Amino acid sequence: MSDRTLCVIGLGLIGGSLLRAADAAGWKVRGMARSAAVVAAVRDAGFDATSSIEDALADDDALVVLAVPLPAVVDVLPMVTRHAPYCRLTDVVSVKQPVAAAVARRTPAARYVGGHPMAGTSASGWAAGSATLFTGAPWVVGSDDGADPVVWGQVAGLALECGAHVVPAGAADHDAAVARVSHLPHLLAAVLASVGADGGSLAMALAAGSFTDGTRVAGSRPELVRAMCEGNRDALLAAVDDALGRLGAARGSLASTGGLTATIQAGHLARRAFDTVRDTARDNTVHIDTVYVELGSPDALAQLRDLGHQGARVVGLEGTRCQVELTA
């Protein structure tokens, strides 16, 4: 069962939660963190952990998970190349094109399939982690042509065993989507927090739910937010331009006619559509089509990408047969 061995490099909120969740699902797990204090805490919790990446990679049959922030990926990859050049490799980094490019350049022989669990809290670090962090969360599994279908199935299986559902996507599509629904929200939260603070003590005394919710993720660790936003530069620029255009149009309309109908109405309809997407997952009266994709078929990745593009989710995996749900 050595293909059920997991080596998690980096034991912050996501890596630490993955270590716990995979352990609970029956994987043999080993974690690596540079900090001796973190390693001690992980061992105290009963897990195998080391501060030596060489030791961590000694079992070269393990599925290796890069769970470090994007800027650290280029430091870790040469070590992977030295100690486990042909390993099965995935990651949990919040952008996918830069990681794929770094892997192709620095660890070209590894069998890499990217991953991104869309879970988190504004807390961070090992202590904030939980075996249930991924329950009900989407977990993107990279589905560009060239990915190894066997590794794809193992990464998807890991995600499912952690309680997530799998969303198949190519790296570019992933990065464009998360720029809009994750990185832009962080940037707007930072801008809103600053504009509010500029209003002084009275404004802070009057801030209620809309400000609290709209600025919540500005409480996240700045270096983590920077790493993910700066790492997705091109896609984020497009999303920011869209936001600037829409906010500028609202400004123009308010200044000229005094009206905000178009902006408010479009936002309301968009949020209601989003609510429908979320509620569908919980509403058993909504019709859901189930389709199956055979990972052994030559166009499996293209099929999966296409389904992911339509909002489908992989909810089960039996051998090489993926069970995919798509709202009708």
Place this chain on the structure above:
Amino acid sequence: MSDRTLCVIGLGLIGGSLLRAADAAGWKVRGMARSAAVVAAVRDAGFDATSSIEDALADDDALVVLAVPLPAVVDVLPMVTRHAPYCRLTDVVSVKQPVAAAVARRTPAARYVGGHPMAGTSASGWAAGSATLFTGAPWVVGSDDGADPVVWGQVAGLALECGAHVVPAGAADHDAAVARVSHLPHLLAAVLASVGADGGSLAMALAAGSFTDGTRVAGSRPELVRAMCEGNRDALLAAVDDALGRLGAARGSLASTGGLTATIQAGHLARRAFDTVRDTARDNTVHIDTVYVELGSPDALAQLRDLGHQGARVVGLEGTRCQVELTA
């Protein structure tokens, strides 16, 4: 005890909650709504309600509360002038300068003191209301020169009895502050919801906490959001320009140097400062200065405005003596 009679014009979320909260606090309450269905529901709940504004205003000793959206204020005021021209008058509308101007023009003999409880949910209507909606919320009481100190004390007393604390502010200061911490958040939520939806089904499938929180208030009824944002046009334009400037600067920095340090760091510090303000209210280790303002003194309103500007809150009222708390 006729000065303990409250007449609430408009029985939506805020007016309906006020009717319940004031009743629970021992006021004699009467509500008015145009919709016969709403009046029936209010009566079924055991309250005195009418669809006739003439009947509602028959007791001309009542403290009258305008609890209608801003655009309806100009329709209601002529009726107040006809049936209770000298009444004690307040309101719960989310902007203060336009209401004050409308009252001065249409109901000049009324003893008007503006109000704005900063409470709400994305739900609306009588059924969504609750006697505890105002618990722990800031309730702005208009403190411009010329306000009647007796009525000021009665409005502040009503707010305190509903479980809120009172923040004294002039109308212009109030409108500038809420543009930043309430109206801009609604506009950014609408923009973010639209930019996310433009990302298609994949983006919606990947949206998690940051998008959910950042767009929550886009679920509010569009006509209510429009009424409050459009009603605060000048102050909102200034806040939008601040946001556009900051988002544009972030865009420029990301495009040129690839960095977002200034934006993310400033937002993080602002959010942490806001957390401190919020936590102070609950943290009994923080030093709080208590000062008293005598409503009978000639500069009482100026004192109160100044304290409100510093983030102070009125937490008690004995006779004409206001107890004010200010974080040291």
